[in-house]
Amino acid sequence: MNAFTKILLGVCCILAFAAPLAAQHRDPLNEAESDQLREVAQEPYKRLKLMIKFATQRLDTVEAAQKDSQSRGRGQRVHDALQDFRQLVDELDDNIDDFVQKQSDLRKALNEVISAESGFESRLKGIKSAAESPKLADEYKMYSFALQDAMEAVNLSLEDSKKTLDEQTTSMTKKK
Numbered sequence: 001m002n003a004f005t006k007i008l009l010g011v012c013c014i015l016a017f018a019a020p021l022a023a024q025h026r027d028p029l030n031e032a033e034s035d036q037l038r039e040v041a042q043e044p045y046k047r048l049k050l051m052i053k054f055a056t057q058r059l060d061t062v063e064a065a066q067k068d069s070q071s072r073g074r075g076q077r078v079h080d081a082l083q084d085f086r087q088l089v090d091e092l093d094d095n096i097d098d099f100v101q102k103q104s105d106l107r108k109a110l111n112e113v114i115s116a117e118s119g120f121e122s123r124l125k126g127i128k129s130a131a132e133s134p135k136l137a138d139e140y141k142m143y144s145f146a147l148q149d150a151m152e153a154v155n156l157s158l159e160d161s162k163k164t165l166d167e168q169t170t171s172m173t174k175k176k
Contacts, residue, residue: 028084028091029054044099048109051092052116058085059123066130075142078131082146089120089153096164105172110165117158124151 029037033054040046061081065074092113099106128147131140 075139079143
């Protein structure tokens with residue numbers, strides 16, 4: 001086997017493994033939500049409020065699924081909703097960073113983000129507490145990592161939001 005054939009074979013193997021992984025990436029937003037965000041793309045306050053709303057809805061889905069004892073596939077639904085929630089928290093952070101780079105005044109929006117993320121933090125703790133009950137123990141294994149990942153993402157996001165608010169407050173005060 002010559003060098004070119006080995007390289008070509010290696011590339012084919014990488015592509016064969018990468019394709020299923022790429023197919024696993026889910027968009028956390030449905031089409032209507034994406035449209036709503038596009039409509040307010042240049043309005044930081046409205047955009048961040050929508051993202052908070054969508055993240056809140058994902059946590060509502062998790063809590064409703066945990067309470068629905070008759071539901072089949074409940075563990076997978078909780079897992080997927082937690083992953084969507086985590087992606088929305090990441091997207092919220094990315095949007096904040098973008099608006100900061102554009103030197104937008106985010107103080108009002110950041111206060112709402114901080115308030116929402118503090119609520120997310122306590123809700124996630126409640127979700128974890130409920131999941132650790134004996135009746136949900138088997139299902140918890142399906143989404144324990146996604147839950148831990150979401151909790152860490154919220155903690156980091158909350159820290160970043162507080163830091164950004166402090167920076168914005170200082171810089172806006174200097175401008176006046």
